[in-house]
Amino acid sequence: MPNSNPHNPPRLSERLIEWLCKEELVEEILGNLYEYHYLLQTDKSQFPVIKYWFQVLMYLRISTLKNLSSFSPFSIMFRFNLLITFRNLWKNKTHTVLHITGFSLGILCAILLYFHIRGEMRYDSFHADGEEIYRVLRASDINGDPYDIGVTSGPFAPALEQDYPGQIKSAMRVALRERLVAYEEKIFNEAHFTFVDPHFFEFFSFPLMRGDPATVLEQPHSVVITQAMARKYFGADDPIGKVLEVGNSRSFTVTGVMDEWPDKSHLEMDFVASLEVYAQSDWMAGWWWNSLVTYVRIPSLDEAERVEALFPQFMEKYFGDHFKQSGNLIHLKLEPLAETYFNDATRYDPVLHGNRKSTYILGIVAIAILLIACFNYLNLAIAASYQRAKEVGIRKVMGSRPSRLVLQFLGESLTVIAIAVSLAIIGSEIALPYFNEFFGLEVQLDWGDPTIWMFFAMVMAGVVMLSGLYPAYLLSSFKPVQALRGKIFSFGRHLWLRKGLVVIQFVISIFMIISTLLISQQLRFVFEKDLGFDQEAVVLVDANNSEIAENEALFKEQLRANPLVQAMASMTGPPGGFHDATSVKITGREDEFRLRTAFVDEGYVETFGMEMVNGRNFSKDFSTDLNQTAILNETAVRELGWTTENAIGKVLRLPMFDSTDRRVIGVVKDYHFASLKDQIEPLVIALSESSWMYGIKLQGGNLQEGLAAVQGIWETLAPNNPFAYEFMDDTMNHLYAQEQKQRRVFSVFAGMSIFLACLGIFGLVFHAALNRKKEFGIRKVLGARPGQILHLISQEFLLMIGIACLVAIPLTWFFMANWLEAFAYRIALGAYWYLFLAGGIMAMVIALGTITLQALRTARANPVESLRYE
């Protein structure tokens, strides 16, 4: 919410009162509302938001509203027209409710989606001269496919600054880490603890509430925190000067507090500490310790292109020897900051990413909802105008000029739409907290954004024009005698417009239904696809400290001896996690081949339940296994042009790691070691004694006990480090969290658009039945049965749905085929032909259901009711 103090009533309500109420009353009304709001807050009563807004709306009545200079003739006419408008709305209650709720629901969804999408598009947009900032990526390829890496190492930044002095203004290193933070008795594991170069707050424009951007990180042991962290650790105390214990060995003094960020950022940071403390560390000096993100500022685009063109020399200068030895060739490239958030194809990237395609899809959903709402409105307005023929006729007889009539209809339209839009705005304020909570989002409504008002103005102007002008033209142009004689329905030549609108509406509805079904099928396919390894009951434990590293052999031995542990493995990264890429030299081949790597121990294959297609697993019984053997996956074997049979015994070398050759001893069945969105790449698995992570498979059914046992062993061997674990199921869910979230947002709003489409169909049928009431009455008198009348009215709609299907199905096919291309593993559209059929049938069933309900009522009615007014 925009106002920070929860005790203050919503600003919107206060503005509303100030705008609309008499000036002399504003003070007391606002006072009363303020007091009421305060009371609701302190009372903790139910539905405070709804109760409060009820009181606000009830205050808007004739005795409190501003007068419209009451005596001018315009105002009399205006009042009269307004009165007629409200009478008409009241007279046709079903119609009014359909109109207003449908339209405002559509606008409400559009508002929420707009602000959600706007938030996504505005990531990192608040930095001063942000277009100067680039991220440095390392780029290579895996046998033809691009392979960009987000992380770089410590020496890059100073070397870039030094080698391109006139061109690169400054460079910045950001290391995103996890740290254990303690203050007095409060200890938390912080997921967003960041180490940066001291000029960070000048390089980026993250606002500071306390502290000077130029000097805040000058001292080596200084840290800047967010307001939330200040509250979490220090409560109401002044955070400046407080000392935080970080990790087990360092302490940092708080020197600044960050303000709320104007927009979100791809850098998730709760703590920003000076990187100076690691200046002497090995990992900061080594070119191959790729563990941080490097940014540079380059004043112009041309300059950036020139610098990028010079990067091959830069890499040659620092990596030349290594390239020669390993056969690896790595380039550098610059990624503009504005593209960082959506560039989710980079590997090993610790920063936050969004998916551009999904955001666009949501935009399309928003537009579809808006279109459906507008079409509903137009269709209903036009349908309803036929009911007004007599009123218009009498007005004309009494001497009303066409311009007055046009004004009347436009005014009515405007009133209804203004009510609907106001309801949508208030509704979005009410719905926002629930929306954010349900979808796990942090959308903010910003009514100061001119685009949203332009959007309202455009929608209102467009819909008012279309919905008011057509009936105005239609009704004001016909001859009053005809209208009074009831001949209005002979306007056959205008029917194509209405029917066209209905068909378009059905097209959108059918499109939404089919694509919703297909998208959920695809997402289910992705989630339920066999990953090729077993993640059940596997616990991942970080080997991130020297204590456990020293005791590793003992740790493994004790775990493997424990009956609650089924298997365990150490590794560089679990399936779904880190797998480095490297070049291999194959004996007997000249060309270079690139592979992903996994360095593991003997327990790996068993722990994750992988399947050996041929050959054997690593074994402790062969002492040469450690340095002289390797296992390949099926993809690697296939891409090297071998078969699983003849691959065994082939010789290869990993020049980056080894000085001796390795012999292939086994082939493992393909499993998804990276995201399911990517194709499985060639992989080599080798033994290694150094490990970064343990995977421990517990006995099923005894997870809690098993976990406690592992923790017990950890605590005896690494007593000074907290036992940090994660179940692999959770890790995998995390990997696909973004997709899950999108799936949820998409299905809810797609459902909403389907609902609105049904509402529109309902309204149309309602009016179609109403307009032909007399015809049905006469038919009944002449002996028609209800079934025949039903047949008559549904025939027309079935034809329209048929045409809509013909348009919608190819359109959906084209669109979905395009969308599916983003997935490496996707459903075949042809296999799901029945979903296309289902979409059409569903639309038909909904329409027929409504028709049956509505038409039966008309058809069953006593014909006297409909005929007696003649």
Add this chain to the structure above:
Amino acid sequence: MKRTHLGEFEELVLLMVLVLEEDAYVMKLKDEIHEQIGRSVAMGALHATLSRLEKKSYLESEMKGATQERGGRRKRVYRLTAAGKAAITKAREVREQLWNQIPPLSLEIRYA
């Protein structure tokens, strides 16, 4: 067309203004009516009734007493005029007169 008799709600409001003495303003009135009679009234509706009564010169009002929980805004405090007091006394007399005329039996019928 000026009515002289009091409506049921108007009577209730006038009485409540008397009950609350120096503290009769919209928010408080709404609260008291809810508390004592259990009837939920919108503040807007109360405002309309109060200004109608003021127009009939049964009530007079004055802005005063800004407090913290009102966000520093003053409130409009209502007081009965002589005419207001006369009207409410009249209303009470009419009712009592009618009550006195009811034969005792017709009340007991409810329990029969």
